[in-house]
Amino acid sequence: IHRAFIFGLYTGVRWCDTNQLTYRNVDYSTKTLRFQQQKTKDHSSRSWVIVPLNDTLIRLIGEPSDDNFDERVFKLPHYNICNLYLRKWVNEAGIKKKITWHCARHSFAVNVLTKGANIKTVSSLLGHTSIKMTERYLHVVDSLKQDAIDSLGEINYAPM
Structure with missing residues (x-):
């Protein structure tokens, strides 16, 4: 469960999709994850999500046992x-906020947007059919704009 939640924090993949992932969805040669979203009713090409993977995510995913590519990545x-497990971990960490599995997806989106990813890229990674959902x-x-302006410090300016 812990490994799957971290995966969600670093990919934005929903719980229902994470739960269904098999090693067949992982292309180790191109370091990509490809799956059809469970939530989307439209099973056209738009419902497929492709997520690039880095070495850390590949290690988190691991390898199938006995080359069984139909084995689920996260059991x-x-x-x-x-x-319930997540709530237990949150309580043990002293966090008072209500954290659910969906918070991993939300955190992913906010973190990559904050780091400078454009909204179209984030929308694609989340599998949204329109940018409106990502907005x-x-x-x-x-809200970070005010922090950016405030970080510049005071201006010692006296009108002439």
Whole structure:
């Protein structure tokens, strides 16, 4: 469960999709993850998500046992059980905020936007069919604008 949640933090992949991932979805030669979203009703080419993987994510995914590429990457219990474990970890860390599995997806989007990724790229990584869905994450990035301006310090200017 822990490994799958970290995977969500670094890819933005939903729990329902993470739960269904098999090693067949991982192309180790091109370091990409390719899967069809569970949530999307439209199973056209738009519902496929392709996520580039780095070495850290490849290590997190691991290798199939006995070259069984139909084996699930993360052997997860029911969604509610996963959230119970997550709630336990959050409490042990002293975090008072309600954290759910979906928070990993939200954190991913906010973090990559904050680091400078453009909204179209983030929208594609999240598998959104339109940028409109991704725009809801921009309010966090907009709040950073004031911090950026404030970081410049005071101006010692006296009008003449």
